[in-house]
Amino acid sequence: MITLEHVTYAYPEAPEPILRDLSLRIDDGEFVLLVGASGSGKSTLLRCLNGLVPHFYGGALSGVVRVQGQDPVQAQPRAMSAHVGFVFQDPEAQFVMDTVEAELAFAMENHALPEATMRKRVEEVLDQLGIAHLRARRISSLSGGEKQRVAIASVLTLEPHVLVLDEPTSQLDPQSAEDVLTTLQKLNVDLGLTVVLSEHRLERVVQYADRIIYLPGHGEPLTDGTPQDVLRQIPLAPPLVQLGKALGWDPLPFTIKEARQQARSLSLPERAPSTPDSSATPHDSTPDIVVRGLWHAYDGHPALRGIDLTIARGELVALMGRNGSGKTTLLKHLVGLLQPQRGSVLVRGLDTRQVPLEQLVGLVGYVPQNPNALLFADTVAQELAFTRRNHGLPEQDVAELLETLGIGEQAERYPRDLSVGERQRVALAAILAADPQIILMDEPTRGVDYTQKEALTRFLQAERDRGRTVLLSTHDVELAAACVDRVIILGDGEIVVDGPTRQVMSQSMVFSSQVNKLLRDERYLTVADVLGQAL
Amino acid sequence: MPNATASVGPTRDATGSVDTVPAMNQTLAWLVWAVCMAALALTIRNPLYLALIALATWLVHIALYQRSSLGQSWRGLVKLGALVWLIAIPLNALMIHQGNIVLFRLPAHWPLIGGPITLEAVIHGAVNGLALWEVLAIFAAFNMAVDASQLLRMVPPFLYQAGVVASIALTFMPQMLLSAREIREAQRLRGHKFRSWRDLLPLFVPLLTTALEHAIQLAESMESRGFGGELTGMSAQASNRLKGRMALSLLLMLVGLFARSYWRNSAWLGLALLGIGVLLLVSVFAAYGHRVQRSHYRRAAWQTRDNWIALPALLALVITLGVAAFDRMALNYYPYPPYALTPAFDPWLGLVLTALALPGLAALYEGPPVTAEVTP
Numbered sequence: 001m002i003t004l005e006h007v008t009y010a011y012p013e014a015p016e017p018i019l020r021d022l023s024l025r026i027d028d029g030e031f032v033l034l035v036g037a038s039g040s041g042k043s044t045l046l047r048c049l050n051g052l053v054p055h056f057y058g059g060a061l062s063g064v065v066r067v068q069g070q071d072p073v074q075a076q077p078r079a080m081s082a083h084v085g086f087v088f089q090d091p092e093a094q095f096v097m098d099t100v101e102a103e104l105a106f107a108m109e110n111h112a113l114p115e116a117t118m119r120k121r122v123e124e125v126l127d128q129l130g131i132a133h134l135r136a137r138r139i140s141s142l143s144g145g146e147k148q149r150v151a152i153a154s155v156l157t158l159e160p161h162v163l164v165l166d167e168p169t170s171q172l173d174p175q176s177a178e179d180v181l182t183t184l185q186k187l188n189v190d191l192g193l194t195v196v197l198s199e200h201r202l203e204r205v206v207q208y209a210d211r212i213i214y215l216p217g218h219g220e221p222l223t224d225g226t227p228q229d230v231l232r233q234i235p236l237a238p239p240l241v242q243l244g245k246a247l248g249w250d251p252l253p254f255t256i257k258e259a260r261q262q263a264r265s266l267s268l269p270e271r272a273p274s275t276p277d278s279s280a281t282p283h284d285s286t287p288d289i290v291v292r293g294l295w296h297a298y299d300g301h302p303a304l305r306g307i308d309l310t311i312a313r314g315e316l317v318a319l320m321g322r323n324g325s326g327k328t329t330l331l332k333h334l335v336g337l338l339q340p341q342r343g344s345v346l347v348r349g350l351d352t353r354q355v356p357l358e359q360l361v362g363l364v365g366y367v368p369q370n371p372n373a374l375l376f377a378d379t380v381a382q383e384l385a386f387t388r389r390n391h392g393l394p395e396q397d398v399a400e401l402l403e404t405l406g407i408g409e410q411a412e413r414y415p416r417d418l419s420v421g422e423r424q425r426v427a428l429a430a431i432l433a434a435d436p437q438i439i440l441m442d443e444p445t446r447g448v449d450y451t452q453k454e455a456l457t458r459f460l461q462a463e464r465d466r467g468r469t470v471l472l473s474t475h476d477v478e479l480a481a482a483c484v485d486r487v488i489i490l491g492d493g494e495i496v497v498d499g500p501t502r503q504v505m506s507q508s509m510v511f512s513s514q515v516n517k518l519l520r521d522e523r524y525l526t527v528a529d530v531l532g533q534a535l
Numbered sequence: 536m537p538n539a540t541a542s543v544g545p546t547r548d549a550t551g552s553v554d555t556v557p558a559m560n561q562t563l564a565w566l567v568w569a570v571c572m573a574a575l576a577l578t579i580r581n582p583l584y585l586a587l588i589a590l591a592t593w594l595v596h597i598a599l600y601q602r603s604s605l606g607q608s609w610r611g612l613v614k615l616g617a618l619v620w621l622i623a624i625p626l627n628a629l630m631i632h633q634g635n636i637v638l639f640r641l642p643a644h645w646p647l648i649g650g651p652i653t654l655e656a657v658i659h660g661a662v663n664g665l666a667l668w669e670v671l672a673i674f675a676a677f678n679m680a681v682d683a684s685q686l687l688r689m690v691p692p693f694l695y696q697a698g699v700v701a702s703i704a705l706t707f708m709p710q711m712l713l714s715a716r717e718i719r720e721a722q723r724l725r726g727h728k729f730r731s732w733r734d735l736l737p738l739f740v741p742l743l744t745t746a747l748e749h750a751i752q753l754a755e756s757m758e759s760r761g762f763g764g765e766l767t768g769m770s771a772q773a774s775n776r777l778k779g780r781m782a783l784s785l786l787l788m789l790v791g792l793f794a795r796s797y798w799r800n801s802a803w804l805g806l807a808l809l810g811i812g813v814l815l816l817v818s819v820f821a822a823y824g825h826r827v828q829r830s831h832y833r834r835a836a837w838q839t840r841d842n843w844i845a846l847p848a849l850l851a852l853v854i855t856l857g858v859a860a861f862d863r864m865a866l867n868y869y870p871y872p873p874y875a876l877t878p879a880f881d882p883w884l885g886l887v888l889t890a891l892a893l894p895g896l897a898a899l900y901e902g903p904p905v906t907a908e909v910t911p
Contacts, residue, residue, distance in 0.1 A: 050759055052755055052758065052759065055758075056754075056755060056758065077758045077759050078758060078761050078762070079761075080759075081758075081759055081760050081761040082761070084759075085759075086755075086756075086759040088752060088755065088756055090752060092710075093749050093752035093753055093756070094752060094753065094756035095756075096753070096756070096757055096760075096762075098682050098685075099682075101832075101833075102685075102832070105832035105833075106760060106762075107760035107761055108830070108832070109829050109830055109831060109832055110760060110761035110762050110829060111761050112828035112829050112830045113830055114830060115830060115831065115832065115833070118830070118832045119832075119833075122832075154760065155759070155760060158760070158761070332720075335724055337720055337723075337724065357723065357724075358726070358728075361723070361724050361725070361726055362726070364724075365724075366721075366724045368717070368720075368721045368724075370717065370721075372741055372744065372745050372748070373714070373717045373718045373720075373721040373722075373741055373745070374718075374721050374722065374725065374741065375741060376736060376737045376739075376740035376741050376744075386725075386727075386737070387725050387726060390725060390726030390727055390728070391726045416744055430725065431724075431725065434725075434726065
């Protein structure tokens with residue numbers, strides 16, 4: 001059992017506490033989902049459960065924390081590791097050893113368990129998580145989903161009663177995320193393991209949770225209860241729940257199956273024989289990006305195989321596909337970072353093999369997946385000024401741009417102190433400060449909550465309406481459903497599907513929004529689509 | 536059942552590099568090999584014997600290069616060794632002005648480098664440089680053969696934490712290089728150009744902060760899994776006694792060194808003090824080691840193939856040192872007069888050093904892991 005009584009915690013030198021007078025109780029065997037806006041203190045709360053807060057970070061903690069009868073503050077994370085397994089967000093950054101089996105043994109070696117016990121537990125955990133085939137592999141050769149399952153396995157060998165996970169699927173594609181989450185559900189059901197998990201993309205995980213704890217941030221009191229109760233009260237909700245709330249469904253649906261029963265009562269207008277898709281028509285038919293027969297290989301291993309693609313000016317396009325399907329490689333070709341080994345890439349008529357990169361970057365803005373690669377200045381405003389200076393542009397008031405992206409108040413803050421979602425938007429602002437004609441974005445919604453995602457959607461549509469061409473590579477089906485006109489799905493370096501969003505999504509099993517999976521009608525991709533039409 | 540075959544032999548991933556690691560016992564065998572080889576390369580100066588050691592190292596290189604996922608990076612170290620060698624030649628030639636075969640002369644009033652430049656000095660520089668190059672190549676081959684994390688498991692308990700730090704530092708380098716590339720690309724796309732040292736900031740700050748954040752995450756992950764081991768309780772008194780013993784041991788060693796250097800007549804006194812100091816220090820470390828309770832997963836038994844790796848090098852070292860004890864000049868080589876320019880060669884010693892090629896030949900015979908099963 002986990003109990004927190006009147007817990008208040010402030011990071012060192014923070015003006016105010018991030019957790020204020022927090023009390024809660026989690027019973028053995030519960031599957032608890034912790035949600036909240038980015039920067040609301042979810043990670044901090046999770047770290048209180050094994051003593052990383054305050055032992056690792058310093059700061060002042062008051063109140064009482066008890067986990068399985070232990071006080072993490074007194075016991076320290078080292079001793080708490082026998083009771084609480086902790087899995088982190090970044091699959092890359094949490095491994096110590098080189099191979100799967102050695103990684104699994106690491107925690108047990110630290111606890112000086114006898115060799116026979118270790119051998120037995122490694123075998124058990126490998127089977128429980130279905131990763132026995134990975135045992136001799138080097139960790140660096142695993143995929144993101146496999147890495148997260150190994151990370152879970154590496155803490156389970158100590159047989160903890162509680163498993164704490166800090167956004168474990170935020171960097172995974174939909175299928176890998178589901179693999180990890182079903183693994184967790186199995187552990188919860190089969191072993192009675194208490195699971196405490198934080199996550200932004202509720203649509204992925206809400207169906208597995210027994211309970212939701214909502215952390216509003218700014219020291220406000222939390223909302224705690226069954227998913228049904230909490231989701232009715234809080235602003236964050238996955239699309240199905242939004243639909244259920246808007247239409248007064250009771251109980252709220254968490255899975256497509258549950259929603260299907262409720263949707264029988266929904267009367268939607270008859271389908272017109274064939275509605276031409278107006279949203280897919282760009283403002284202008286001038287081709288902005290023309291890719292012909294593009295091949296690219298890394299060390300003889302093809303990453304792109306004969307890509308043919310034309311994107312017109314003013315189109316808003318999503319590039320989707322599994323991790324490793326070639327999305328980032330394609331984006332890098334469009335901005336001239338990579339040059340075609342075969343075929344050609346024309347950006348506004350310029351051949352990327354012939355014009356220097358400096359000329360292209362004035363035209364194309366590329367927002368990388370990892371915002372940390374960009375941010376270095378002392379304030380957010382300086383980051384933007386730096387980009388403008390680089391492009392030889394005059395200084396300009398950036399308040400409006402920051403405001404549109406929802407980071408107006410952050411202008412004078414140190415970028416690295418911001419939450420992941422905020423940093424992502426600062427990186428975006430830093431690129432957009434030069435007002436590029438073509439915007440390329442790599443995974444723009446990692447660690448971004450629903451409210452911020454809505455703001456991003458509005459912003460991208462506004463950019464398109466200004467005649468900017470936008471191409472984003474994303475795993476986020478809901479984002480794509482909400483804002484893009486056209487979806488391109490890559491598979492193993494080839495374009496598998498390319499078409500208007502509505503058509504592609506209503507014909508795909510994986511790359512389809514929740515609402516569309518429910519109604520299987522190309523007129524309905526988002527909650528707004530349904531509410532606009534429902535009788 | 537996918538797991539039925541997975542643990543049998545290493546497999547290759549999609550990029551062609553091997554994604555599994557060698558067994559534990561091999562690590563110890565290769566460690567013995569590397570230490571003996573390096574000791575040989577450092578004690579021998581005869582170019583003919585050095586050439587035999589180079590041949591043995593080269594064989595190991597070509598056998599293991601394909602197997603190691605980091606083969607390419609370690610080959611970089613060998614290239615660096617070549618550079619060291621190329622620098623050592625002119626350095627020696629410019630500094631040492633002895634010898635009869637004068638190639639050319641630099642003005643005598645030039646400090647240090649002025650005077651005759653001789654063939655003997657060039658040759659001696661090349662031989663010394665070769666020894667250094669070999670040590671680097673041996674280190675590279677050792678790293679291709681073993682795995683940093685396997686090595687970490689062999690570190691004695693009291694050095695365990697230091698060992699982990701070292702192994703993380705090793706794995707950090709490739710990651711740092713990756714993020715450096717990512718950062719440079721991202722800033723270039725933002726229009727960043729390199730004009731003066733101030734332009735380093737947009738590259739350096741993200742690199743540093745990314746590395747630090749990465750380190751913090753890793754440290755959190757290790758701490759959350761009980762890293763540091765179970766510490767058995769120790770009273771403040773006992774802890775102070777241990778610290779006192781450590782101070783005493785260091786003091787004894789210092790006095791011993793001092794005595795040995797200054798009282799030449801009674802060198803044995805210095806040696807004795809030094810010895811007592813070292814013993815005391817070992818006992819302190821052992822006491823600390825007892826406090827850290829760790830266990831080891833899969834301690835593998837020594838196998839016949841490990842003999843082929845370790846024994847030739849070990850025997851060669853013992854025999855070579857034995858030869859050196861009787862005849863100091865047997866391993867040395869001075870091209871300067873009155874010695875001959877051509878090095879001496881003892882066929883028996885040559886035969887012993889040729890045996891160093893056995894590990895490389897054995898590894899070549901085993902072939903790349905993927906085809907290992909089909910080798911008749």
